[in-house]
Amino acid sequence: MAQNYKPEREAREERGRVRGYQARRAVHDNQLSRRKRDNILAGAGLVVVLTLLVGAQVFYFSGGPGTPAATDSATDAPSTDPAEARTLPSVDVAENRTWTGALNLNDIPLGIELDGALAPQAVASTIALAQDGFYDGIDCHRLTTDGFFVLQCGDPEGDATGPGYNYGPIENAPADDVYPAGTIAMARVGNDAESIGSQFFLVYDDTTIPSDSAGGYTVVGRVTSGLDELKAGITDAGTDDGSTDGAPAVATTITAFSLQ
Numbered sequence: 001m002a003q004n005y006k007p008e009r010e011a012r013e014e015r016g017r018v019r020g021y022q023a024r025r026a027v028h029d030n031q032l033s034r035r036k037r038d039n040i041l042a043g044a045g046l047v048v049v050l051t052l053l054v055g056a057q058v059f060y061f062s063g064g065p066g067t068p069a070a071t072d073s074a075t076d077a078p079s080t081d082p083a084e085a086r087t088l089p090s091v092d093v094a095e096n097r098t099w100t101g102a103l104n105l106n107d108i109p110l111g112i113e114l115d116g117a118l119a120p121q122a123v124a125s126t127i128a129l130a131q132d133g134f135y136d137g138i139d140c141h142r143l144t145t146d147g148f149f150v151l152q153c154g155d156p157e158g159d160a161t162g163p164g165y166n167y168g169p170i171e172n173a174p175a176d177d178v179y180p181a182g183t184i185a186m187a188r189v190g191n192d193a194e195s196i197g198s199q200f201f202l203v204y205d206d207t208t209i210p211s212d213s214a215g216g217y218t219v220v221g222r223v224t225s226g227l228d229e230l231k232a233g234i235t236d237a238g239t240d241d242g243s244t245d246g247a248p249a250v251a252t253t254i255t256a257f258s259l260q
Contacts, residue, residue: 064209065142065152065187065201065217086132086164093124099221101130101259105140105153105252108233110202111225112184114259119171122186122196122220129163129198130257140252142201143235146244149205151235152187153254154198162197169193173216179203182223188214204235 094116103110116123129135141158144150155162170193179185183203189195193214200220204227209217223230239246 064190064212065150065185065199086128086134088121088165088167089124089128091120091124093127094120096120099123099127099259100224102256103223103254104256105151105230105254106233106250107255108229109226109256110223110230112221112259113224114184114221115172115219119218119220121167122171122218125163125167125196125198126200126220127259130259134163134198135254135257138254140234140254141247142245143239143248144245145235145238147207148209148244149181149207149235150201150203151230151248151252152199152201153252154187154200162199166195166197168196170196170215171218172220173211173218177208177210177216179207179209179217179219181205181207182227183207183219184221184223186218186220188217190214202230204231 094114096117099114099116101112101114103112114123114126116127135154138154138156139158140151140153141155142150142152144152168188170188181203185201185203186196187199187201188197191213196218201217202223234248234250234252237249240249241247
């Protein structure tokens with residue numbers, strides 16, 4: 001009687017089908033694993049990109065005179081450099097009186113008055129920094145033109161490095177948002193009343209600066225002389241790239257700042 005090979009052949013075929021299924025299953029599982037890994041990496045990359053974009057939006061100020069929001073608003077936050085560590089001075093430093101002095105930009109002397117009665121905290125800070133020599137040699141990093149006329153100065157790097165502290169609230173802001181030519185006011189981060197530091201701006205022509213959610217800008221005083229020389233020697237030249245908001249075409253440095 002001839003031997004029947006059919007069951008054996010069917011068994012081999014069945015084992016082949018099982019191996020084929022297992023191979024296809026392994027490929028499928030590998031594809032799923034790779035797809036999950038790629039999705040995780042893509043998601044992580046998207047988070048990084050979004051974080052960078054949000055950080056960039058926070059870093060750069062918009063609207064009126066302001067400083068980048070790169071430091072805490074705590075009034076006693078120290079500088080990272082121990083040699084430059086400072087704390088916010090008491091309002092008593094302003095002595096509730098008018099201070100007079102000179103602010104020299106590129107050796108152009110500007111006579112100034114600071115009102116210690118109307119803006120005691122801002123004036124106290126400005127006095128302390130000026131007397132400490134903090135402002136000496138610092139550049140004026142921003143000039144605006146075309147209806148918005150300010151020259152902004154007072155920070156070592158033109159950012160929020162500042163004196164090592166920030167403070168508020170806003171003092172002596174104009175109710176009508178009009179800052180006449182000669183106004184000296186403190187810059188801050190948009191919509192943050194507690195972000196004032198060392199940056200200030202000089203208004204060289206009448207300017208309206210709309211209030212934001214935090215209010216207006218602290219007016220510390222005014223230029224009493226030398227404004228025409230400032231315009232002729234610095235601001236009339238515009239910005240270095242011809243835009244309406246940028247670095248002054250005439251590089252500008254605080255060469256002296258004295259108050260009494």
